[in-house]
Amino acid sequence: MDYLQIQGPTKLSGTVTISGAKNAALPLITLTLLAHNKLTVSNMPEVVDIKTLLKLLGNLGASYTLEDHILTMDTSSVNDTMANYDIVKTMRASILVLGPLLARFGHCEVSLPGGCAIGQRPIDLHLKAMEQMGATITIHAGYVHAVAPEGLKGAHIIFDKITVTGTANVVMAAALAHGKSVLVNCAKEPEVVQLCEILRDSGIDITGIGTSELTIIGTGGKTIDMVDFEIIPDRIEAGTYLCAGAITGSTITLDKVRHDHLDAVTAKLEQMGCTIDITESTMTIHPSEKLKHVHIITQEYPAFPTDMQAQFLALATLASGTSIIEERLFENRFMHVSELQRLGADIMLNGHTATVIGETPLFGADVMATDLRASSALVLAAMAAEGTTNVHRIYHLDRGYEDLEGKLRLLGAKIERLKE
Numbered sequence: 001m002d003y004l005q006i007q008g009p010t011k012l013s014g015t016v017t018i019s020g021a022k023n024a025a026l027p028l029i030t031l032t033l034l035a036h037n038k039l040t041v042s043n044m045p046e047v048v049d050i051k052t053l054l055k056l057l058g059n060l061g062a063s064y065t066l067e068d069h070i071l072t073m074d075t076s077s078v079n080d081t082m083a084n085y086d087i088v089k090t091m092r093a094s095i096l097v098l099g100p101l102l103a104r105f106g107h108c109e110v111s112l113p114g115g116c117a118i119g120q121r122p123i124d125l126h127l128k129a130m131e132q133m134g135a136t137i138t139i140h141a142g143y144v145h146a147v148a149p150e151g152l153k154g155a156h157i158i159f160d161k162i163t164v165t166g167t168a169n170v171v172m173a174a175a176l177a178h179g180k181s182v183l184v185n186c187a188k189e190p191e192v193v194q195l196c197e198i199l200r201d202s203g204i205d206i207t208g209i210g211t212s213e214l215t216i217i218g219t220g221g222k223t224i225d226m227v228d229f230e231i232i233p234d235r236i237e238a239g240t241y242l243c244a245g246a247i248t249g250s251t252i253t254l255d256k257v258r259h260d261h262l263d264a265v266t267a268k269l270e271q272m273g274c275t276i277d278i279t280e281s282t283m284t285i286h287p288s289e290k291l292k293h294v295h296i297i298t299q300e301y302p303a304f305p306t307d308m309q310a311q312f313l314a315l316a317t318l319a320s321g322t323s324i325i326e327e328r329l330f331e332n333r334f335m336h337v338s339e340l341q342r343l344g345a346d347i348m349l350n351g352h353t354a355t356v357i358g359e360t361p362l363f364g365a366d367v368m369a370t371d372l373r374a375s376s377a378l379v380l381a382a383m384a385a386e387g388t389t390n391v392h393r394i395y396h397l398d399r400g401y402e403d404l405e406g407k408l409r410l411l412g413a414k415i416e417r418l419k420e
């Protein structure tokens with residue numbers, strides 16, 4: 001197993017190029033199951049989660065190539081509708097094949113994703129929506145069996161809770177359903193918006209894009225002539241590098257970034273005393289002389305993203321005064337707290353709220369990554385800590401950050417990947 005060794009404290013400088021968004025790419029890969037043509041997708045992030053999902057599509061019968069961040073995909077040869085446990089257990093987002101497979105073939109069998117490190121993360125809202133669209137769902141031997149022999153029917157669906165992959169799954173199902181679907185209380189994340197825009201550009205009648213209510217007229221089972229597209233920049237990777245500038249007191253520039261997807265993150269960095277210059281495709285962070293404390297509440301987009309909570313928690317350990325960080329989306333997303341404490345952070349946890357006493361000196365130690373974003377928070381803290389930090393179990397990082405250590409090294413970090 002690999003681990004990262006980081007020497008701190010460190011200063012960074014220069015420019016980092018942001019990769020395509022993993023969380024946009026995952027649903028967009030499953031979207032290609034609705035196409036009858038071969039298509040090309042550019043700016044594909046080359047991270048483990050993407051390779052896992054491509055393997056799943058390959059198992060279903062799709063043929064693809066991925067080279068230099070360009071994916072060519074042909075799903076016309078797909079002849080299997082079973083997403084088996086071996087792959088789904090390693091990546092919850094595999095559930096994104098449910099809507100497209102059911103809509104195209106009238107049936108599918110998808111392993112239940114089960115729990116994950118950051119909480120229970122059920123898929124009840126995905127399943128309820130498919131039932132409202134006329135599917136019969138049974139759960140047997142750990143698999144969701146979904147059947148709709150006459151195809152899916154458009155429906156009026158009100159999501160009880162805002163769900164990102166749930167919205168994506170139902171939008172894809174509705175695109176091939178018979179008749180009109182009205183989806184209420186949808187996620188408005190940029191990744192969902194891109195999915196809807198590609199469907200619109202491919203000829204699907206879809207309105208309300210970017211709002212919480214989407215109306216979609218389905219094709220009645222006919223597959224789509226899908227346009228080629230480019231994945232949007234990864235706003236969470238970008239936010240993580242902005243935090244890298246802030247935590248090391250460095251000026252760095254992010255290239256190939258969408259600043260309009262980062263407004264909530266930028267606002268919090270500015271409240272902490274940083275300055276951010278923007279151009280159409282770059283963001284430059286100038287650090288604060290002295291970071292100020294902050295109050296963060298994670299919520300759905302456009303509010304502050306839960307995927308940036310761990311990184312800001314690391315930042316708050318260096319800020320003056322007491323910061324409050326409230327996690328409202330996932331019940332168990334504070335596992336990085338005990339690891340940050342190993343570096344010397346002073347953090348109190350009370351249910352969904354972390355209280356961070358700032359200006360505690362951090363010292364290098366051995367720490368363990370617990371989930372994807374928690375891992376990057378540990379790397380950030382390690383760059384500010386005095387001495388050597390070893391971050392273990394970095395397979396979490398590899399799932400979603402493309403070449404994190406290579407990019408940080410180019411910025412001047414002392415970071416190495418070693419074998420246990």
Ligand code: UD1
Pocket residue numbers: 023024026093119120121122123124125126127161162163164165166191306307329330331
């Ligand atoms: C997506 C992102 C993840 C991010 C999260 C929240 C991807 C691949 N992953 O995850 O990085 O942290 O959004 O922004 O895009 N819920 C239910 N029932 C359901 C579905 C969800 O109760 O059927 C709950 C969840 O437990 C959670 C909340 O709704 O409390 C939001 O989850 P959701 O938006 O679905 O997260 P994901 O799409 O899994």
